[in-house]
Amino acid sequence: MICGHDPSDGPTDVINEVEPVMLETVMQYAGGNQTHAAEILGINRSTLRKKLRQYEIEI
Numbered sequence: 001m002i003c004g005h006d007p008s009d010g011p012t013d014v015i016n017e018v019e020p021v022m023l024e025t026v027m028q029y030a031g032g033n034q035t036h037a038a039e040i041l042g043i044n045r046s047t048l049r050k051k052l053r054q055y056e057i058e059i
Helices: 007-029 034-041 045-054
Strands: none
Touching: 007 034, 007 045, 034 045
């Protein structure tokens, strides 16, 4: 443990903090169009929908 944190949790913690902000920003940029947002992110639309539900993002 380093400063009370397990170093192996680091990448997951960063993803969980950054990913929702990124998804929200891209969705706004795409005007709420999930197909366009998925193309920008380089992921499948169903993956994008899953992540939006996971982080409770509604655009």
